[in-house]
Amino acid sequence: MSLHTKEIRLEAGDRTSEAWLEVHHAANRALWGRTAQRTSVEEIVDVAARRHEARRAFAVADEATGVLVAAAQTIRRTRDNVDTAGLWLSVHPDHQRRGIGRLLLAHCERSLRDDGCVRIHEHSGAPVEHGDAATGFALAHGYHQTLLDLRQDLVLPVPDEALAMLDPGLDDTAYVIETAVDGLPGEWLEDRALLARRMSTDAPSGDIDLEEEDWDAERVRLVWNTPSPVWGLESVARHVPTGRLVAFTDLVVRPGQPDLAVQVDTLVLREHRGRALGLAVKLANLRALQRERPDVTSVRTWNAESNAHMIAINERIGFVVTGWTREWAKEL
C-alpha cells in the first residue's frame, strides 16, 4: 500500500473530516466495544475555539483508494504550558501493526517541534489494567508513564433515597451549595477562575512539572458561558461567612454521546478540606443531572490511582472501575 500523509481542516459536515473522526471511532470501538466513547467534529472544532488551543489534524491515506487509515490531532496550548502539547492518534483496526502509527507519530512530533513545542503529554486508556497496544506503542517511541488513572462509571438513575443517605448534612451557617445549569452566573466567574487555577496545580499530575494555568474570569466565561453544543452542569460550595466559592464540580454532556455525562473537574480549596464539601457538591450535581437530563444513563470520571480520597467518594456514590488510563510524556 502506498501511503500519503496530509493535513485536514476539520469542519462539521465535511466528508473528509467525518472520515477522519470515523478512524478514531473505529479504533475506539475495537478497544472498548459497546462502551466506546464517541465525539463529533462539531464538538472538536468548538472546543478548540473556546479553549486557548491551536489544533492541527493529520491523516494517512491509501494513495490508490483515498481511504483514510490513520488519524491524528496535535493540540498546542497558547496561553499557558505553551511548550507542552497534546496528541490524539489512532490507526484503523484493519491497518494496525504495519508501521502506520509510527509514521504518523513521527509526522506529528516533527510538526510540533517545528511549532516550538518541546514536550508531549498525553494519555491512553484501556479496559484492562495491564495496558494495551497504546502502552507498547508509547514505550516503543520513547514515552514514559507519568501517572495511572482509574476510570469509574456510575449507572443512572441513583435512587433519591440512596443519595439522601450519603448527604453529609452541611451546617448552612458555614457552607451552602449552589447549582448552575448550562452556564455560570456572572457573579461566580472571579472565584471560579481562582478555583480553576488551583485545580491545575492541586490535582495529582504525577511525574511531570506543569505550570499553573492562567485563568481569569474572561477565560472561565469563554469556556462555560459562550454558546456551545456541549451542555454543562456545575455545583459549588459557598463559604457563608466570606461569601466566596470554595469548592466546585462540573459535568458535561456532549452532542456525540448524549446519554453519557462526563465528569470534568472537582476541587475543594485546601483551607476548606475535610468537611465533606467534595461529596456535597458531587451529590448536588448528580441530583441536578437526574432532574435536568433524565435521558443521561451513566456518568464517567477519571482520577489518579493515588487520589484515594476522590476515588473513595466516587465508590460511596456507587461508581465502579471500568478502565485504566496511562498518562505519558516525552521530551521532543
Ligand SMILES: CC(C)(COP(=O)(O)OP(=O)(O)OC[C@H]1O[C@@H](n2cnc3c(N)ncnc32)[C@H](O)[C@@H]1OP(=O)(O)O)[C@@H](O)C(=O)NCCC(=O)NCCS
Ligand atoms: C496504538 C496505535 C496507534 C498503534 O498503531 P500501529 O499502526 O498499530 O502501530 P505500529 O505498527 O506503527 O507499531 C510501532 C511499534 O509500536 C509497538 N506496538 C504497536 N502495537 C502494539 C501492540 N499491540 N502491542 C505491543 N506493542 C505494540 C511495537 O513496538 C511496534 O513496533 P513492531 O511492530 O516493530 O513491534 C493503534 O493500536 C491504535 O490506534 N490504538 C487505538 C487508539 C490509541 O490507543 N491511540 C493512542 C493514544 S492517543
